[in-house]
Amino acid sequence: MIALSFTEIAEAVGGRLLLGDGDAAPSDVVSGAVETDSREIGPGGVFVARHGETTDGHLFAPSAIERGAALLIVERPLELSVTQIVVDDATVALGLLAAEVVRRVRAAGVLRIVAVTGSNGKTTTKNLLREILSRRAETIAPRESFNNEVGAPLTMLKLTWETEFLVAEMGASGIGEIRRLVGMARPDVGIVLTVGLAHAGEFGGIESTLIAKTEMVADLLPDDTAVLNADDFRVAGMAESTAAKVLWFGRGPQADVRASDVSVDSTGTRFTLHAPGETPRDVHFSVLGEHHVTNALAAAAASLTLGVPLDTIVEALESVTRAERWRMEVLPGLDTVVINDAYNASPDSMAAALKTLAVLAPEAKRTVAVLGEMSELGDLSAEEHDSIGRLVVRLNIGQLIVVGEGAKRIHMAAELEGSWDGESEWYATADEAYDRLESSLRSGDLVLVKSSNSAGLRFLGDRLGELVACKHF
Known part of the structure; x- marks a missing residue:
């Protein structure tokens, strides 16, 4: 995390500052990583004690201190010697702190944010974006599937003053969740891959899923870009719900960034990549499965919007050998x-x-x-x-x-x-x-x-x- 004082963090999360024993002062600065898992804490870190699905994070605060935590964000004061900030809801506080860090880094004038959602393919597309964008500048992207109200802000909090690209994977199990994540880090580029039946039981049906996924682009500004799947009629309809410019990707001729001559064998997928104003490029994409071509096109379209040359995009795509652990x-x-x-x-x-x-x-x-x-x-x-x-x-x-x-x-x-x-x-x-x-x-x-x-x-x-x-x- 970028360096912030105890006071600045308390103000960002709307909490009450309780200084620890010794020489602790409100102006003391914290710059270690922010974690919700005490096992991940390192020296100078911030431990957010939230109530998980199966346990209470407050029980692990002593372990976090043993590992070097310099600050605890808690929902009740603990009889521990380390400085604490007491908040009503630790998960909400985590999001507020992430939003403040994003705001400060973006104000420095370098950071660009690309966010991706969809019923399928989010993690693969996120990984492809990281591979492409990191060839140009410092890039922060989630590990694994860190895409919810906890994982997304933890990723945002890894920003440094040198970060030029933040890739945010945004998942949801209900209406309003993506809008909250977008509020923490409003994207310059918002990608929607598909609207399908994944998590349909939690959403309450495909129409509710559509409403939730539309939140990715609903609040984009005219200077932003919505990268939309032209092959998915539900996603295509989102063009009417955004003020942003629209860049289409897909397999059909109507797409701005598209693939032709797709073939699959045991070594991966081969296709020809077409982009506006560019000579078509042949791509050997080692990730197995024709359906992953859609993810590659989405990553390519977003990267072009962010100024990455097509040759760099192709080189990056061809360097990826698997979508993710346990994914094809x-x-x-x-x-x-x-x-x-x-x-x-x-x-x-x-x-x-x-x-x-x-x-x-x-x-x-x-x-x-x-x-x-x-x-x-x-x-x-x-x-x-x-x-x-x-x-x-x-x-x-x-x-x-x-x-x-x-x-x-x-x-x-x-x-x-x-x-x-x-x-x-x-x-x-x-x-x-x-x-x-x-x-x-x-x-x-x-x-x-x-x-x-x-x-x-x-x-x-x-x-x-x-x-x-x-x-x-």
């Missing part, structure tokens, strides 16, 4: 390959991953789909899991392994479909599925592991990756 991550073995894509799953991303598996089928002796639950679908859950089971059959996947009670309808729907040469099996646990796969995998198999994070199949994917790395089948 290829784990090659001695004679069998595992694709671990079990960090997130929605009906759209599940279908895209299965279609990629089917496209790669000619390169494999057999395709195997290991599928778990798609979470947070609410009343749509049964219908969407049924749809995925039918899709497996239509794509003629060779073997279907379904794991967990929440995903059982995928197995049931597949078995009810006729004219399929493959077969489906259901297992209650990942361990049972692993035991079955250990004994049934064949030489040349191509295995996809796909589920929502909560299903835990990413660890099954890792175990299968370790297995195929050392065993001939």
Whole structure:
């Protein structure tokens, strides 16, 4: 975090300053990292003691002090020797502090902010933007999927006076959440990727999802740029809800930044990248899955808006070998390959991953789909899991392994479909599925592991990756 005094931080968060023992003074400066996890605290850091989903951060304040915390932001005074700022809501205070840091760094005249949201592809697009923009100047971007009311401000608080680009990933589970994040760091460039069924259960339906995602561009100014997906009719409609300039990306001819001649094989995706006023460039994008072309186009469009040359964009795209840990991550073995894509799953991303598996089928002796639950679908859950089971059959996947009670309808729907040469099996646990796969995998198999994070199949994917790395089948 940029250096701020105790008084400045207290004023920013609207809190009451309680000086610690010793020589502490209101003018003392703090410049260490801000964290909500006491295990991440380092010397001179700020520990924000918030109530999490399962525990109370105040219980870990002593541990934060042992690790060197210089300041605690708390919701009640603690009998500890370190300086504290008492606030009504630590999570709100975290956001207020982030907004103040962004305001000060932006006022220095260098910082540009690009934010991305969408039902699918946020983290991949964020990673691509970081790879592209960091080739030009100091860039701050979230780690993993730090995109909520806690993760987003923690990323913003890593700004320095030298930072020229801030990439903000903005997720939401309800209306108003993206608007709050935009209020902390109003983007110069706002990207909307897709509006789909991911988290539809939490939002209450696709129309509520659309309202929430529109918040990314609703408050942009005329000098800002909304980067919108021309291939998604819901996203395309957001052009009527923003005062910003619109730059379109997509696969169709109507897009400003588009891809043509797209082809997929086991080494990734090849396409020709078109941009206004530029000679088309051929791109070999190593990230597996044709659906990731959309993310590459979004990152390219935003980067062009921020003044990055197209050649730099292409070089950066071609340097990326995976979207993210557990996202279409290829784990090659001695004679069998595992694709671990079990960090997130929605009906759209599940279908895209299965279609990629089917496209790669000619390169494999057999395709195997290991599928778990798609979470947070609410009343749509049964219908969407049924749809995925039918899709497996239509794509003629060779073997279907379904794991967990929440995903059982995928197995049931597949078995009810006729004219399929493959077969489906259901297992209650990942361990049972692993035991079955250990004994049934064949030489040349191509295995996809796909589920929502909560299903835990990413660890099954890792175990299968370790297995195929050392065993001939």
